[in-house]
Amino acid sequence: MIASFLADYYDGRTSRRHEVSVEVIGDLLAIRGDGVAHSVMRSLASVLPRLGSTPVRIALPDGGLLVTPDFDAVAASLGVPVARTLAHRLETHSLAVLVAMAGIALAGWFVYRDGIPWASSRIAEHIPYGIESQLAEDALDSMDNWMMQPTAIPAERRVALAAEFELLRAKANAPDGTRLEFRKAGWAGPNALALPGGVIVVTDQLVELMDDREVAAVLAHELGHVRNRHGTRHVLNNSLHAFIMMALFGDATAVAGVAATVPTVFLNTGYSRDFEREADSFAIGLLGRAERSPTDFADALEALRQYEACFDKGEKARDWGYLSTHPGLAERREAALAAAGDAGRDRPPRPARECPKRNDSGTCKPDEGIND
Amino acid sequence: MTTAPPDEPAPPAETPVLEEAAAAELSPPVDAPPEALEPTTRAYPFAFTGHWKEYFRIWIVNLFLSVITVGLYSPWAKVRRTRYLYGNTWVANANFDYHGNPVAILKGRLVAVAALVAYNAVEHYLPSFGWAALLVLMLVAPWLITRSLRFNAVNSSYRNLRFQFHGTYREGLLAISPLLALPVLGIFLADEDFVSGPVEPIAMAAAMLPMAAFALGYPYVVGAVKRLHVRRSAFGAAAFDFGARIRSFYGIYVLAGLIFAVCSFILGATAFMLLGTFDLAWVAISAVYLLAGAIVLAFTRARVGNLTFNNATLDGRVRYVSTLSAAKLAWIYLGNLLAIVASFGLLVPWAVTRTAHYRASCLSIACDGDLEGFLGDVAKPVGATGEELGEFFDVDLSL
Known part of the structure; x- marks a missing residue:
């Protein structure tokens, strides 16, 4: 099992990027490379919820941040799947997406036909x-x-x-x-x-x-x-x-x-x-x-x-x-x-009258009879 | 929202207003400059890596959750969408992140809804107070604008450093001050009898006066708000500056007015010839208005975007290069318009990612010397309470 992954490390004090490798050693995450030698408690590092295929972000207790695109390596190293919220589960589930589409269409129809007028x-x-x-x-x-x-x-x-x-x-x-x-x-x-x-x-x-x-x-x-x-x-x-x-x-x-x-x-x-x-x-x-x-x-x-x-x-x-x-x-x-x-x-048809003269401008056509 | 100039909603989602950059291509900077502007200057392009199919899933699921919660979930949905767009916007080997607190956004939306309802109710039922209500709205607007810019800035980060915005109410009021002429003239003219008299050239002119004042002031306001936005923003402790003159914005809007007139005329004439009658005129007029509107919007977005970015600098050392083409952007907007209408809105995510992709592809930052070195020096400001304030007090008013 790989117990390490590569990541970009930002310490939160400056915007310098450090290319580091993160190794999981027992209860510690050891962050090394590019002038960084830093360890944090594994339990204090929080993997932020996934969103599509954007890189994993791991917030460290001292305000530092690890960013890596390698989900699998992170999951394997930490021994747990990267945290997934309910929203992420639904977003990656095709049936849920279809249900959402159908649900929106249906809700839209009812809201417009009945909801708004009501x-x-x-x-x-x-x-x-x-x-x-x-x-x-x-x-x-x-x-x-x-x-x-x-x-x-x-x-x-x-x-x-x-x-x-x-x-x-x-x-x-x-x-x-x-x-x-x-x-x-x-x-x-x-x-x-x-x-x-x-x-x-x-x-x-x-x-x-x-x-x-x-x-x-x-x-x-x-x-x-x-x-x-x-x-x-x-x-x-x-x-x-x-x-x-x-x-x-x-x-x-x-x-x-x-x-x-x-x-x-x-x-x-x-x-x-x-x-x-x-x-x-x-x-x-x-x-x-x-x-x-x-x-x-x-x-x-x-x-x-x-x-x-x-x-x-x-x-x-x-x-x-x-x-x-x-x-x-x-x-x-x-x-x-x-x-x-x-x-x-039994109503007899209304007798037709002769057509009225065109109105002054001569261009307007009657369109709708009784307007609101 | 009603408060921001219509074509420039606070900071556009995927944006960059703020950044910085850095560098480091994988190869050592000295050997392989991606693009040489001047001997020592290197350019670092922005890139948008989001995909519409992936964004569609996020968009539709969160839209559904918003619908079934009667809109209460919508701030969470907005945060997820924004995080996706920011997270896929890259420059100098790092992406952006968004940290907006959905509860703060929810509060902001409730305030905005209440304000809109109140304003519409006054405008509809007490039309004689309409101008006064508009005046009140405009006096509140600077507060809303600066709060909203601040919320967006402190909740945007790059390389684990937040952006800042320090603009004040007074500065905001100064920036939008020419627009105050609209309600003030409206109130003044409403008292004069000649306006409600029979149609005469003078009455017509008087009735047009507030709109004319608005049109004259509008380019100034766009420029002044951009200037305020950039000048009072910072990335970490590094401040942005803005070198464009306000009068440059007038050139853009005069041209935009001409383009709108020409487009409306051509499209209108075409529609009339195709229909051959005035039947369905209102449908044709709406279509012409939409198409001409999209073209003009693309023009102003492209030109204002270029003018703003090309005159913005960070810490005096980092510049932006924006090369948006009005024609290409118009083509994209027209495509978006057609796709969205034909799909009853389902292709909104396609339109959003496509536009973001183009906009990012036209933007880069340029730095004299080593950008990574510069970025390494950009530090968190001393006593940064902005983000904490952002969490609890700020409201985001972009609906």
């Missing part, structure tokens, strides 16, 4: 509505400054729609601050959005495209976003997600960290589609409670589909699937009709 909605419950209202005012201000003009919808129509809205708001049990705003925004097409804090904005194009029942159905959908705290939950989802990615990949190079977040774009648009479905089913329920019919909502979606068809020049409507922030209009309409039961089945 945590977001729990946290959102504890954030009072009121805290967001200032936010809505600021957002509306800046949109008014940069992207929207005052509405051109006649006052009597606005009053009628406001009455519809008030009825739905009360039935939805939405907070008092929730209110309706009309704006002209050529670039946005027929659209409606719920700002965090409960300001709901509808564009003139949407109001012109639909009758009052249909606009009310769209408002019911937006009230769903407000009631279900989708704005807050969206922010929380993104923060949790960014935090997890940073914790897991943050120590990689900056580019690697960013790149690792790319596939999760799909997951984020997935959350967005889930919110839309949630708001749709809220709208359907609300219309029922307000003695309206879910077919109103189906008609509103059909109006949007017809509008899109006007600009599609015969192309098939595009559905980007997992890259879309909204589910397809057809799918959502089906769901609304199914909820209406018999009324839905």
